[in-house]
Amino acid sequence: MKILKFGGKSLANGEGLQKVIQTIAQKYFNNEPIAVVVSARGNATDELVILLKKAQANINFQADFEQFKKYQLEGLKENIFEEEFSVLQKLLEGVSLLGDYSDKIKDQVIAFGEILSAKYVSYVLNENSIKAQFTDSRQLIKTDINFGNAQPIDAVSKRNVLDYFEKNTDKVNIVTGFIGSTLHNETTTLGRNGSNYTASLLANYLNAEEFQNYTHVDGIFTANPDLVADAKKIERLSFNEANELANFGAQILHAKTIIPLVEKNIPLRILNTFNPENDGTLITSEQTNEGIKSLSVLTNVSLINLEGRGLLGKTGVDARIFRVMAENDISVSIISQGSSERGIGLVVNSDKASKALVGLEKEFENDFYTKDVNKISVNDNIAVISIIGQDLTNFHKPYTALIRNKITPILLNNTVTGRNISLIISQDEFKRALNVIHGEIFGVAKKINIAIFGHGTVGGTLISQILESAKNIEKRKGIKLNVFAIANSKKVLFNKFGISENWKATLEDKGQDYKVEDVIAYAKEHHLENLIAIDNTASSTFIENYISLAENSFDLISSNKVANTVSYDFYKKLRKVLKDNQKEYLYETNVGAGLPLIDTIKLLHLSGENITKIKGVFSGTLSYLFNNFSVENKKFSEVLQEAIDKGFTEPDPREDLNGNDVGRKLLILARELDLQNEFEEIQIQNLIPEPLREGSATDFLKRLSELDGIYQNIKDAQGPNEVLRYIGELSGDLHQDKGKLEVKLISVPANSALGSLKGSDSIFEIYTESYGEQPIVIQGAGAGASVTARGVFGDILRLSEKKL
Structure with missing residues (x-):
């Protein structure tokens, strides 16, 4: 015989209930011996508790009760629950008259969920x-009188079954x-997981072939x-592993179900009512x-902290704490204890936290x-993430991933077996922490979430x-690049x-007004990990973000x-923030576009190599201009117009010719x-004669010929x-605070490195x-x-590989 158990969501009106009937019918007509255990349908148990509380508070519950009855009768040709509804009505009326109810009455009321089901x-x-038969387990499973969490009397229950x-x-x-x-x-x-427990007891008593738990x-x-x-x-688990999962909060299992x-x-096979083809x-x-099997989460828990320097070395403190817990029927799921300064942290269910606090304050009053x-x-603002199967030898990987994502666990706890580690995390961060840890441990590819500002x-x-x-890249490197936000100066497009590929049209049609804080909030709301922000703007104000x-x-x-070129104070402040938050800032394209210049200078400097001078052609636009003007028999204005026509210059070419861009690049290297x-200390030779520095770009373009005589001379x-x-040239005593x-x-000689430059190439000489x-x-x-x-893109991959 197989024991089938169906949960509340499976038995809800609609598709779920139809699938349950189909599953039972298929096994029945295949002549498979089965027994079926059912939970309350849909949200029946919660609805019954609400009815109880309304009755207790003397709030009119009749409308809710009628809605409850309507749901329970949906799809039936007749009212088969007249007796049950009548008894339930009387129980609720009695609670309303008394203004209170006992655990015993509560059990009688919420039992109707399973009976009706x-x-x-x-x-x-x-x-x-x-051919089916309603079987009331109250006739079979006999228990003690611990209402709300009763324990079966095994011998009697087995004989009855x-x-x-x-x-x-x-x-x-x-x-x-x-x-x-x-x-x-x-x-x-x-008690908790009670329907599963009923099914596992039947499986045990009847020596069932398999317990199939449909969820x-x-x-x-x-x-x-x-x-x-x-x-x-997970395709397969052992009972030991399942028990660990149950102990650390896996909702689908409970230790008492497994025993x-x-x-x-x-x-025990966990199956999906809605996907019967899945094994x-x-x-x-x-x-x-x-190896690591799963991540379990405990929510609705609280951390109780007891701190006291004077308790250091004193015996019996732990015994006093746990005596309080025992006297108040409070289970402690995790304990973490310090030694240098006496501190003990206890994780308990949130509904027991106040009772625990009062008991401990009384115990330690003196x-x-x-x-x-x-x-x-x-x-109360905590959650517990347990890594089932994690030992300390590789724990640095998920822990480092958390720190890299700016998530700091409040407490850590390792089991005696050394195979499970629990982390107490702020409730506000636990979903993102869960995704970070899961990605680090189970991710086939490391997911990198990217926000791009500027799409010119x-x-x-x-x-x-x-x-x-x-x-x-995902196939070769194991890095999954996920662009979750694209923004221009006014609108942003989100997709977690x-x-x-049609992002441009979508941004135009569905983009929303935003501030950078909205991008940050979106990443938090969707628990996105391994975040990178890319600034492809030319904005002098965006850097404030x-x-x-x-x-x-x-x-x-x-x-x-x-x-990198505004005040040195901002430059240092940004780097301090980056260091404090363990974040990276890459900007290889700031000088030399895609050339590996900044990285080379960083490595030389960090290795202790004394750089004495840097000299080079920093601008591709001006490289093209003077490379061609120097060797061709053309007027300066003609070569400049060619550069403009090829799109090498800014819309206003004076932004290239004034030398400020080269100056900024030189300052970055310094x-x-x-x-x-x-920036003000850079000696910049402006290539634009003073009479042409004012006025519109259009006027300047009309007067290009005025440059010819100057540059021909x-x-x-x-x-x-x-x-x-x-x-651009950086020189002087570079051991001092400032260079020249x-x-x-x-x-320069035509046969020198600088002189042999062609096209729009850049060149840099590092002495x-x-x-x-x-x-x-x-x-x-x-x-x-x-x-x-x-x-x-290279900077993205460089950063991504650091996160592996």
Whole structure:
């Protein structure tokens, strides 16, 4: 025989109830011997409790009761519950008159949930030509008088079950779960997970072939699928592992459910009523491979802290604490104890926390007077995440992932077996913490959640590059890039599962007004981990958001140079915030677009290499301009117009020609060497004659020919085989606080490294003590949206790999 148990969601009106009937019918017509245990249908138990409380408070409950009856009768041809509804009505009226109710009365009331459910299923089965029989477990399961959490009297219950099933073999017995009765036939309930307990007791007494527990999920998962979208089904577990899961809060299991099965070695299979083709999770006595099995969560718990320096070294303190717990019938799920400064943390159910606090304050009243105890407090804003199967050898991985995501556990606890670790987390952070830990332990790919600010030429290209490469990167690197937000200066588009290729049109149609705080709030609301914010704007004001982003778990990547070139005070403040919050800030594209320049300088500097000078052509636009003007027989204005036509310049070319962009890039490199220069201290040779510096861009473009004579004279004044280059140069005593920063137009030999530059390439010469007069040369494409976007993409991958 197989014992089938159906939960409340499975038995709810509609699809669930239909699936239950179909499942029973299939087994019945296949001649499989079965017995069925049912829970209360839908939310019946909660609704009955609400009715009780309303009656107790003398609030009119009749409308709610009528709604309850209507739901319970839905789909029936006749009212088969007249007797039950009449008794329930009288019980509620009695509670209303008395203004109170006992646990005994509560058990009588909530028992109707299972009674109505079993009668309903029996009736529908018989209507469908399936011989079924309502079986009241109060006749079978005899218990003590501990109303609300009664314990079965095993010998009597077993004899009752065997006798009953021996006499009733010709029908499918539909048994009420959760309820029993005392030896004097007073209704009792079996407490948490009571219907499962009823089913496991029947399986034990009847030596069942298998206990099949039908729920609304496909089995037991590596985490609650409602909380972790990437949770994976576990195919097999041992009873020991299942028991650990039950002890640490797995809702689908309870230790008392498992024990009767272990005694008879009866397999337990967790199945999905709504997906009957799925094999579910099978739990047997066979040991499975070692390793982490699942994450369990305890909510509705509180942390009680007892602190006292004066208790250090005193014996009997723990005994006093647990005596208080025992006297108040309070179970402690986790205890964490300090030694250097006496402190004890206890995790208890939240509904028992006040009672525990009062009991402990009374017990340690004298210790407060002697100042041996400083404080006893309760923290209700917690949850417990337990990693089942985790040992300390690899615990650093999920712990580091939490810290990297700015989640700090309040307390840690390791079991004696060393195979389970529990973390007490702030209630506000536990969902995100659960996703972070799950991703670290079970994730096939590390998920990186990205918010992109600015989707112009560089930003739009970057988005395209990510979408095109994402699947390949996930396959090769185990990194899943998920762009959850794209924003311009006014609107943002959110999608926690990642934006699609038509993001631009969607942003236009459905984008919403926003502040950066809304992006932060969205990430928190959806518990997104491994966050990166990318600034592809040119905004001088957006950088003010960097600090709040870093403080809220975002690493930063920027093609925007402003943050590194404003005041040195802001530069240092940002780096302090990054350090305090253990966040990274990458900006390789700030100088040299996609060239590995900043990383090279950082490594040289960190390794102790003394950099003596940096010189180079920093602007791809000006590289193109002077590379061509120096060797071609063309007017300066003609070459400049070519650069404009090719899209190499800004809309107003004076933004390139004034040298400020080169100056900012040079300042960024100086600050990488810990120099404290400000932008105003850079000596910049402005390539625009003063008469052309004012006015509109349109006017300037009309007057380009005015530049020809000036630059032809400079070109003619050069020596033989020399060419013009517009360079940035950092020199001076770089051991001091400040260096000498210059941006200028110079002549160099045509056969030198600078002189041989072609096209719009950039080149950088890094001089060091070790290399002497032979510089390290980095050369390549230093401009262009595709190159810059690819450099930002490189920073994304660099950051992502650090999170592996």
